Amino acid sequence: MSQLAQRIAQAKADHELGVAKETLHGTTGGTYIKDIVYGANDGIVTTFAVVAGVAGANLSPSIVIVLGFANLFADGFSMALGNYLGTKSEQEYAQGERHTEAWEVDNLPQEEIQEIRDIYHRKGFRGKDLDKAVKIITSNKDRWVNEMMIHELGILPSDSQAPVKNALATFIAFVIAGLMPLLPYVFSFLAPRSLGEVGSIFNFPLSIIFTALTLFIVGSARTLITRKVWWRSGLEMLFIGAIAATIAYVVGFLLDQLIS
Numbered sequence: 001m002s003q004l005a006q007r008i009a010q011a012k013a014d015h016e017l018g019v020a021k022e023t024l025h026g027t028t029g030g031t032y033i034k035d036i037v038y039g040a041n042d043g044i045v046t047t048f049a050v051v052a053g054v055a056g057a058n059l060s061p062s063i064v065i066v067l068g069f070a071n072l073f074a075d076g077f078s079m080a081l082g083n084y085l086g087t088k089s090e091q092e093y094a095q096g097e098r099h100t101e102a103w104e105v106d107n108l109p110q111e112e113i114q115e116i117r118d119i120y121h122r123k124g125f126r127g128k129d130l131d132k133a134v135k136i137i138t139s140n141k142d143r144w145v146n147e148m149m150i151h152e153l154g155i156l157p158s159d160s161q162a163p164v165k166n167a168l169a170t171f172i173a174f175v176i177a178g179l180m181p182l183l184p185y186v187f188s189f190l191a192p193r194s195l196g197e198v199g200s201i202f203n204f205p206l207s208i209i210f211t212a213l214t215l216f217i218v219g220s221a222r223t224l225i226t227r228k229v230w231w232r233s234g235l236e237m238l239f240i241g242a243i244a245a246t247i248a249y250v251v252g253f254l255l256d257q258l259i260s
Helices: 003-017 033-056 061-107 109-122 127-138 141-151 163-190 193-221 230-259
Strands: none
Touching: 033 061, 033 163, 033 193, 033 230, 061 109, 061 141, 061 163, 109 127, 109 141, 127 141, 163 193, 193 230
16 A cells, blocks of 8 residues: 555544544644744754853863853743743733624624625625525624634634743753753763863864754654654754854854954
8 A cells, every 4th residue: 555545544544533633633742842942942052152152262161061051041941931921922912802802793793794704705605605604603602703813813722822831841942952062061070080181172072963963853853743854854953053053153263362
């Protein structure tokens, strides 16, 4: 059986069984994929920017650890807080608009009925079909308001969004991914003095490798939801992170030369 035939057979089986989430669609992680990818990408890039900037300025490895961890938790918390406030603001805006639409349905029913008629006329409904569609939609207030929210205001329902959970997903992804560029420096710091001095030579090259691998893995992991080509998605994220890291290193190097 061909791959297309298998997909068709699976889709038919899902519809016949009434599967709540069809297997052809994403099954896990879609709710928080934006928060995780955004947090992880920013965590890697901003933390490695600190590492690259300090390396470019030829400063002590201990400064990398201090600045790196300060950035890791301060910036991670700031991003999580921003995500929380942004998600909460979107929900409050949608709730306010829904309240307004409900008020209009209660107090301006004829005008709102005409708007539903206009909406479905643009969709191609005519004559008795249009009258029937308008009657069905306006017979239930919640359904009526939902239609106005989507087709008049362009606001889609987002019951899956939870500001605290979205913020937590961003923070965890930021900290875990952002820790990767710092690991060589942490290992070197915790190692015995003789080994630490030798290992410090390789701190920055290892940080580059860890960062590159993490960027590629996070980028590739997006395909679990997006269904895109995994290696292309990984290279895309790696390329974007590499540009930011290069800028940070060059700025650090130039400032060191200027100050010197």
